Amino acid sequence: MTLVEVRELHKQFVLRKGLFGKVSRVNAVSDVSLNVVQGEVLALVGESGSGKSTLGRLVARLDTPTAGEILYNGANVASLNARQLFAFRRHVQMIFQDPYASLNPHMRVRDMLAEPLQIHGLARGRNAIGARIEQLMGAVGLSSTLASRFPHEFSGGQRQRLSIARALAVEPEFIVADEAVSALDVSTQAQVVNLLSDLKRKLRLTVLFISHNLAIVQNVADRVAVLYLGRILEVAPTEDLFAQARHPYTQALLGAIPVPDPTARRKRIVLKGEIPSPMRPPSGCVFRTRCPHALADCARIVPPLRPVGAGRLAACIRDDLMSGSAPQAIASTTSSRAIP
Amino acid sequence: METLGSAPRWRLALTALLHHRLGAFGLCVCALVVFTALLAPWIAPYDPSVSDYEAILSPPSLTHWLGTDDLGRDILSRIVWGTQVSLQVSLIAVSGAIVLGSVVGMISGYAGGWIDDAIMRVIDAMLAFPTLILALGIVAVLGPTLVNAMIAITIVNIPNFARLVRAQVLSIRHMDFVSAARGLGASRVRIMFRHIWPSVIGNVLVYGSLTASTALITESSLSFLGLGAQPPTPSWGSMLSSGMQYWDAWWMSVFPGVALFSVVLALNFVGDGLRDVLDARITE
Numbered sequence: 001m002t003l004v005e006v007r008e009l010h011k012q013f014v015l016r017k018g019l020f021g022k023v024s025r026v027n028a029v030s031d032v033s034l035n036v037v038q039g040e041v042l043a044l045v046g047e048s049g050s051g052k053s054t055l056g057r058l059v060a061r062l063d064t065p066t067a068g069e070i071l072y073n074g075a076n077v078a079s080l081n082a083r084q085l086f087a088f089r090r091h092v093q094m095i096f097q098d099p100y101a102s103l104n105p106h107m108r109v110r111d112m113l114a115e116p117l118q119i120h121g122l123a124r125g126r127n128a129i130g131a132r133i134e135q136l137m138g139a140v141g142l143s144s145t146l147a148s149r150f151p152h153e154f155s156g157g158q159r160q161r162l163s164i165a166r167a168l169a170v171e172p173e174f175i176v177a178d179e180a181v182s183a184l185d186v187s188t189q190a191q192v193v194n195l196l197s198d199l200k201r202k203l204r205l206t207v208l209f210i211s212h213n214l215a216i217v218q219n220v221a222d223r224v225a226v227l228y229l230g231r232i233l234e235v236a237p238t239e240d241l242f243a244q245a246r247h248p249y250t251q252a253l254l255g256a257i258p259v260p261d262p263t264a265r266r267k268r269i270v271l272k273g274e275i276p277s278p279m280r281p282p283s284g285c286v287f288r289t290r291c292p293h294a295l296a297d298c299a300r301i302v303p304p305l306r307p308v309g310a311g312r313l314a315a316c317i318r319d320d321l322m323s324g325s326a327p328q329a330i331a332s333t334t335s336s337r338a339i340p
Numbered sequence: 341m342e343t344l345g346s347a348p349r350w351r352l353a354l355t356a357l358l359h360h361r362l363g364a365f366g367l368c369v370c371a372l373v374v375f376t377a378l379l380a381p382w383i384a385p386y387d388p389s390v391s392d393y394e395a396i397l398s399p400p401s402l403t404h405w406l407g408t409d410d411l412g413r414d415i416l417s418r419i420v421w422g423t424q425v426s427l428q429v430s431l432i433a434v435s436g437a438i439v440l441g442s443v444v445g446m447i448s449g450y451a452g453g454w455i456d457d458a459i460m461r462v463i464d465a466m467l468a469f470p471t472l473i474l475a476l477g478i479v480a481v482l483g484p485t486l487v488n489a490m491i492a493i494t495i496v497n498i499p500n501f502a503r504l505v506r507a508q509v510l511s512i513r514h515m516d517f518v519s520a521a522r523g524l525g526a527s528r529v530r531i532m533f534r535h536i537w538p539s540v541i542g543n544v545l546v547y548g549s550l551t552a553s554t555a556l557i558t559e560s561s562l563s564f565l566g567l568g569a570q571p572p573t574p575s576w577g578s579m580l581s582s583g584m585q586y587w588d589a590w591w592m593s594v595f596p597g598v599a600l601f602s603v604v605l606a607l608n609f610v611g612d613g614l615r616d617v618l619d620a621r622i623t624e
Contacts, residue, residue: 057519060523062519062522062523085525086525089523089524089525090525092523093523093524094519094520094523096516096519096520097516098516101515101516101517102516102517102519102520103517103520104517104521104535104538104539105517105539106349106538106539107534107535107538115521115524115526115534116524116525119524119525119526119530120525163520166520166524169524170524170525
């Protein structure tokens with residue numbers, strides 16, 4: 001069952017320099033269509049500047065889309081009235097990247113966790129609220145004796161646990177985790193990822209997991225959507241994607257995962273240059289400027305996201321690459337290079 | 341940290357301020373002023389508005405420690421009673437400016453768009469006038485009384501607080517913890533007061549204590565020009581003003597001047613101390 005359906009979503013930011021200055025537009029999210037199935041973990045991957053976070057914020061209705069629809073349980077999130085939006089807030093929660101910015105530095109843990117309960121009237125009275133706070137802190141593996149402390153007295157990992165506890169306070173069914181572990185130490189990352197996975201299973205959550213860390217994505221996600229310059233280039237079940245990426249960009253991304261074996265030799269695509277400016281994206285296919293397989297047509301045609309196998313979608317006009325019959329041919333083109 | 345963990349925030353700040361040398365000194369002087377203002381009837385050796393015609397313009401002596409003025413009134417008693425005016429101005433007028441300026445700044449910063457533009461243009465227009473000139477104009481319109489002088493001081497200080505608070509709100513409103521509060525369904529009022537305001541108040545207090553010292557000077561200037569506290573109300577500014585006519589009687593202007601100077605300095609110390617203390621807490 002589809003929980004969230006994103007349809008042809010656009011988000012454009014307008015930047016203006018001064019009162020009469022030049023207006024520039026940034027297309028952070030362009031024509032994105034995506035489904036999130038109830039109970040799954042859908043990962044959103046891409047480089048920084050690819051629009052992952054913007055898409056997450058749009059789905060959590062922290063920003064409003066420029067065009068397109070986000071249907072949550074069939075209702076368009078952008079056109080909710082105040083009362084419906086308030087109800088929606090209980091269902092959808094967000095976990096932010098930077099645990100040092102996402103907790104109010106002037107609020108004690110107790111007040112921070114009590115707030116959502118008070119806002120939504122989920123617990124009344126000192127004792128009920130206290131019991132619920134204790135339960136929430138326990139759920140994320142923190143002792144409730146720490147409830148009277150301020151955020152600055154906690155480590156990054158603990159702070160992220162608090163952030164998760166706050167999100168869980170309203171008993172949401174859908175969580176947008178925006179780079180929820182990327183600001184943490186590697187050892188802490190694993191713990192927090194495991195915590196999220198456990199909670200996901202216990203509380204039957206649906207998760208939009210935004211990350212640039214493919215190793216973590218491979219472990220937690222059921223499906224993966226690859227974003228580049230605000231557009232989705234490929235969507236596939238995690239196993240299939242990691243076994244055989246179809247889109248050249250996805251192949252390049254996978255090739256960039258470090259392998260903990262210095263003697264390993266593998267063929268991979270090494271992308272040249274930087275991700276183009278979202279203010280002036282390339283015509284046609286956004287990836288063509290860095291694609292080793294680009295044709296003349298790629299500059300003219302914006303490739304639609306189309307089925308390229310069971311449960312898989314990709315946005316590329318090259319049928320020969322998308323068929324999946326000759327995946328190795330891709331990795332051995334001139335722009336690929338074996339790691340010495 | 342363990343033991344301080346459960347103390348209220350203001351107490352942590354106060355404890356730190358008392359460990360700040362200049363801040364603690366300034367705080368002591370301010371406490372002394374408050375104490376003096378409250379206990380003026382018992383502390384002052386004479387009635388501040390009763391003339392001793394036997395001792396007009398008498399220099400400091402054992403009977404009149406700081407001398408008497410041109411009407412034979414005891415300078416020390418007038419300085420002591422004058423603390424009440426100073427306290428009213430620095431507490432009430434500046435508090436008024438803090439409250440009104442903060443509300444305007446919060447609305448401006450959080451609402452954004454045309455509301456922000458409209459408010460800020462008015463604020464810019466007010467800032468275009470020198471403080472004292474604007475205060476003079478307001479008192480000229482309202483009439484020369486102490487209350488009107490305080491209203492004028494409140495009004496002329498609103499723009500600075502509004503600008504300060506707006507700038508802070510702009511930098512804080514896009515922080516993740518504000519987004520998180522929005523995501524939890526918190527109302528605008530709750531976000532402004534529970535999430536943004538606590539991050540703003542520190543700077544507002546620092547600026548407030550510095551403003552209190554300039555407000556004192558503004559009040560004294562207005563009183564000096566005869567537009568503030570009216571005779572026989574003793575005010576340091578009006579005492580300086582009348583002392584100016586008697587250059588030989590140096591005690592008439594020097595002692596009120598010293599009182600004014602000390603309190604202004606003390607308030608600046610408190611401001612500096614608060615800034616250091618709150619900064620330290622932020623970087624902690």
